[in-house]
Amino acid sequence: MKKLSIILIVALSLVMLLSACGDTAEPTEEPMVEATMVPEVATEEPAAAEPTEVPATEVPVVPTEVPATEEPMATLTIWADDTRTPILLGLADDFLAEYNVELIVEDLGRVQDIRSQIIIAAPAGEGPDIYIGVHDWLGALVESGLVAPVDLGDKTDEFVQSNLDAFTFTDGNLYGLPYSSENLGFFYNTELVPEPPTTWDEVLEIGRTLQGEGLVEYAIAVATGPLYNALPIQTAFGGYIFGVDENGAWNADDVGLDSEGEIAAVTWMADAVAEGLMVETFDYETAHSLFETGQIPFLMAGPWALDRIRASEVPYAVADSFPDNGAPFLGVQGFMINPFSENVLLAQAFLTEFIATEELMQLLYETGLRPSSFKSVLAMTDDPDLKAMGTAGANAMPMPNIPEMGSVWSAADNGIALAVTGEQTPEEAMTDAAEQVRALIRGALVGMINLPGSYQDQAGCGAQWDPACPATGMEEGDDGLFTLTVQLAAGDYEFKVALDGDWTTNYGSDGAQDGPNYVLSLAADSTVTLTYDPATQLVEIVTE
Amino acid sequence: MPDRASPQTPKTKATSARASSSTITLPHLVRLAILIAMDASAVWILNRFFSLGYYPLAAATLLILIFVNIILLHRETYPIRWMLVGLVLMAMFTIYPIIFTTWVSFTNYGEGHLITKEQAIEQILKEKYLPETGKAYTWTAFKSPEGDYVLWLQNVDGDGFLAAPGESLTQPQPGESGVGEFDSKGIPETIEGYKRLNAILAATDQNLTQIQFGEIANSIQIRSPKEASELLPLYNYDLGQDAMISQETGAIYRNIRGTFSSQDGTQLRPGFVASIQFANFREFFVSPALRGPLLRIITWNFAFALFSLLLNFALGLAIAILFNDQNFPLKKLIRSLLIVPYTVPALLTILIWRGMLNPELGVISRGLENLFGWSPSWFTDQWWAKVAVLLINLWLSYPYFMLICSGALQSISQDYYAAAQVDGANIWQQFWQITLPLLLVAVGPLLIASFVFNFNNFNLIYIFNAGGPPMAGTPTPAGHTDILISYVYNLAFTASRGVNYGFAAAITIVIFFIVGAITLFQFRYTNMWEEVSENV
CATH class of the missing domain: 3.40.190.10 (Periplasmic binding protein-like II)
Known part of the structure; x- marks a missing residue:
């Protein structure tokens, strides 16, 4: 008996453990399942429920024709901070009533905290469709592929230009719908x-x-x-x-x-x-x-x-x-779209139809107490301090994004x-x-002089044309010249000079920035010694 | 019970296995049923993990499952079941993270390289471009009850076109081919057999963006809530070369360490997680940019941990010895008060000290200023900042040592002291020859733990002054009170472009080996102390 009880305890604790796993997995499942399967569920569920369960007399009649009005067509999840969450939640009923899309707003605390969550959640497919952020995150987010371009269409003119500029990345795309700005x-x-x-x-x-x-x-x-x-x-x-x-x-x-x-x-x-x-x-x-x-x-x-x-x-x-x-610096907050969302178009439409309205922008202004990004709301700003800050910040410099x-x-x-x-x-x-x-x-490779080219796989590099491959980094001699010796099979090769482990500074065969490739033709397998002179930025090729 | 009682539990495995299988009892069956139920649920979870693409997690779960089954089903391993929960928890929360961290340290996982290669390729392949001959339109979607779609397109001049998948564009007037009256914007109110979708309905329709309207050769696709155009994919992925090829310019972007880069250095966004071998480790040890302040930081790191340990231990021990005297007045009350710093959360204490030392507003600074007309620059002078950090740590930690020393002192027999007095030893000799050696036997391992804790005491350093004041002339930002972990935190999470998990993981492993080496070394020492205790 004693043994049995022990087994039970062990089993119980294991089950608890397993269910704990289940718990942690749950939030990960839900958004994905909901997002991808909702259309099917909406049509399948009544069909599956009716025949298996007790005949229709018992079950509250599930209208087969209009499952759409019962089950929301889709869901839209927004991550917001504690100030904006209640305002966005206020839109949920209207949105559901009008377009049959369920709006879920999750409160992540402070705006700054959203970024660290996004970079973990979005790649794992657990992120929201829309999130709130600050414009100077853009660089990193775009580089990581965690923000999708936004098209404001004919609403563009209703936003303050400097705020739109802040959300425009160097590639010319607009990556967010701004709602407020702040400066000292x-x-x-x-x-x-x-x-x-x-x-x-x-x-x-x-x-x-x-x-x-x-x-x-x-x-x-x-x-x-x-x-x-x-x-x-x-x-x-x-x-x-x-x-x-x-x-x-x-x-x-x-x-x-x-x-x-x-x-x-x-x-x-x-x-x-x-x-x-x-x-x-x-x-x-x-x-x-x-x-x-x-x-x-x-x-x-x-x-x-x-x-x-x-x-x-x-x-x-x-x-x-x-x-x-x-x-002063200008910081602009806005709504951004997660490119991993299943509903990118819906998210866009939500932003332009529901967020970019004077009414909502006014609410966002009143609770956030920051100058609005929406022209008509900004014009009505009555707080003298905010007005003065806005005037003083007319020449504000957007934090580089x-x-x-x-x-x-x-x-x-x-x-x-x-x-x-x-x-x-x-x-x-x-x-x-x-x-x-x-x-x-x-980066950490400052000072490296490299010869990236089509020969690098033979020199022990993982990739060709890699300006940071350590195997082809040149070594400085006592005479101030840099040398690299490689064993190459017969064939034609091309290469260039690249400094500091990337392509920003690179010299071609004419010794000039972004110049043409060096060409090296080998009739037989040979040992090639390459010597680079920093003064002329030219490479001398000696084949043995 | 029956297992153990059965007379045939001999040492040989084969017979025992046969024996146990021959005597199937109720507990056996119950046990088996529970195991089967558990396995079933585990398999279900595994299935979920696989379908969600969590392969490493699924593999780990599978291993644990096999392990659990072997232990519960095998006679020889059955006794290990007592440790089963512990072993499973250790595998999940210690070993799995260690393996994961090690894996991350060999990748470029971090800002710019957060998503997988598949995700990145998918995103890049989605990029479209408008060929020179291409046209852009605004669109309105119509849907038939059968789920077919047509688009009403309008070019910049406002001309309307009807586009159906696979058919060339037509320009019907109201009344033609089922097209109803136009509204004010020139969009037909109705098209026979189709229902007009409003903006949100169209946007929620996930099929719409997938459909190519118009002729196959120059098909039109929806690319934003407003615009549809004759777009072509900008890039083509060449698996053989592991490269993206631009359809517009013909440029080749090869995969170099998690970024598709062309020969002239343009990089395609986004990058993705890729193995970069030892680059993170090399960067930390070899790069002159990072190596600069490292030696000074490590020196201070050791000094901080060592001085913290000595000071905290000395004060704690001194107070414990004082209170060990039976005749000390108000002993209980004072001792209770002295424990107070230990009960306040360290985070709050550090913040309060930070406030008290504030040169303009702080009680301590203002007080010293009023008394002596001078107060130390706790935040801007490197030596005073170090003193402040040690002082706060002393305040935080002495009660701990006071508590453990009080306990350990009780366990030292008074006979030793009586004998020492007979031999004519004075107080100091008694302390050095009896109290300290015997005490260290008991608290030695705790001292090591305390050293290791302080070696990585990130909270104190970071909350007090974020490692400041800054060091002058270093190639990377570093502070005088920075310890290894706070310096690395800055490097990996704030100093460069966003987070760099790969680099942080690599340094974590380095720190792990440093701390491990220290601990190993010190455990040798405690062994020596144990020998001392045997000799006493």
Whole structure:
């Protein structure tokens, strides 16, 4: 008996374990099953149910003609944040009644949290049809194939152009339906400073005077992440992050962190810190508390901070422009479509027919308290602070949506921090930061000189024309020349010179960027020694 | 019961097997029935896994299932059943993740390479282009009760065309070929035999996008809720070359480490997960860009774990020894209060300390400022930041050592001390010769665990100052208080373009070997201590 009970326990726990597996598997199954099989279920179920079960007298009559009105034709799942979920849920009944499509809205918490979920769920086929996101995710999402283009059709004109631009990737496609934008505003304490300053030097001037009178501790403080939160200072001095090419697209090869303007801006900040007019640490809590308690007269903050600043009852106003007309970052939130969705067209139609309406955009504006991306709603914005922020952000720079931007944040923040603490001169700090960004963008293979070509499979590479294959990386000799020796079978081969493990910098047989391929014809199996001269960018071929 | 009681349980396997099969009893049958039921449900789950394409998970489940069956059905392995649940759980939650992590470390799984090759090829093949002669239209769909479709197409000039699959376009006027009256936009209200679909109904129809309307040669397909056009697939996948070939330009995009790239370096999006052999490991150890601050970070990592351990242990032990004295006043109350830091969640404690040390608002910083006119720059000076981290860790961990040391001290017999006093040993000699060696026997393994924990104490480092203040002049962003795990977290998840799971997995494996080596080394030490204890 004892044994039996033990077996039972073991079996039970195993069953529990197995059912636990079943549980974890369940959410994975559901969306797929629903999405793919619903049309069949709708038609099959009545047929299957009727004959097998007790005759029709018992069963509540299932109308065979209209299963469509009973069972939704399809489902549309949206992942949203906690603020927008209730609004979207409000559409569910209308949507179901009118088009017989069930709308499921899942609340994933904060907008930022949606991204990490999408990159796991979407490839596994478990993602939603539509999700909310921020425009600067685009680069990575497009590169990973996790966002589908959106066609707004004739509604395009109803959106603010800068917001649409933010959701347009370098390939020219629009990848989202924007609903709100946000940028920093320049807050000033109206009790201490009646008129907002027009230049950054004036900011310090006013701070100096007030500090002398013992009214304030500092002139200004910057929240966590100075690249974002002090961008209006950097742009005012001519600093920039990435240059733009002739088409207006971001150019990741032009990193502006060590540009003259950027260094001037960081120097200005370092001097302000050294003089005791700017707080040395970049900390959100510090900056906001100091402003709310009147210990600093100026603050750069976004719409997200309006609630707490208003609650603190500090007398404040938002200036219509930043000193020296500095430009803040523009962040745009919007709806994006998962390309793995079974209902891409339906999702598109839902966005254009149900989301891109004045009524819904107004609701999104009211609950989110961010300037709307919809022209007519934006025009009706009545909040004076949001209006001022919008005016000040007229020249705002959309956060670059190329994937390379991911490499910039911590490098730039570190550089600025090192400069203001006096650890490095602004010039050293920002040059290092720019180098860090360049190294991260080019990847770990910086400095590699390679000869990608059609011979590489014989040199031990997994693929032909691979500029990062370690087997064909050239070695530097004492004379400054790079050499590579390979054993090749008879035949015709082509190759090129590529630097840093990718094709961005590559030289052809004329020694010029993107030049023609080198051609190598071998009559017999031979040992080939290739020598590259960095000065001429040419390769010398010696066959034995 | 009957099994064990039966007289023929000899050592030889063959006879025992025969014996047990000859005596089939009720418990046997019940056991078998349960096993069969379990197997049936497991097979069902396996089936689901396979149909969903979770092959690795299905394989793992299958292995576990076979293992469970062997154990339960075989006489020799039957005793292992006691550990069955544990073994299965270990396989699922320890071994499977380890295998998975190892696999990931040899791939480029990360932002830009998140989906499978099949998914990527499918997406790329979906890309269409408009040939020079191609035309684009706006469309309205009509559906017959039989499920046939026709499209009403309008070109930019507003001319209407009727398109049915496989037939050439016609330009009927109202009344012709069943076409009803036009509405204000020039779209027929009705077409005989068909029902007009509104935008949403058309969009929900998954068949529509698949159908090619018009003549086969230049067929028209729907590509957005507004537009239908004579589109051709942009790429063709050549399996032999493992390459995408552009139909528009003829360019060849070969599969290079998970991205289809052409000779001039243009890459097709999206990329996909692909094996890159040892590249992740090589990147970590060989790349000058990453290697730069590594030595300093590892040095600090060891120093942090070691100093944390020594400080926390020393303080905990000191307090424990104080309270070990029977005559200490208010012993219980004070000891209870001292345990408080241990009961508050570490996350909150770190945040509170972060607040207290804040140079502008923090109690500690303001207090020091008022008293001495100076306070350390806890967040911007590398040495003070390191001190702060150690200090917070001390606050978090001393109660733990106080607790375990109190217990261990109780177990040291007072006879040793009596004997030592007779021999004339002073307090210090007693401590070094008796208390510490005997204590280390008991708490040695806990010290190792604590060292390993602190070696990877990501929470403290990351929440306090995210590894800051930054190091100057490093080739990659790094901070002075960064330990290996936080540095790698930054590299793999925030510093570059999005997440890089492959790289993170590779470094995880490296850290695993480092920690494993330390642990092994230290266990040798504790063995020595055990020998000491035998000699005492």
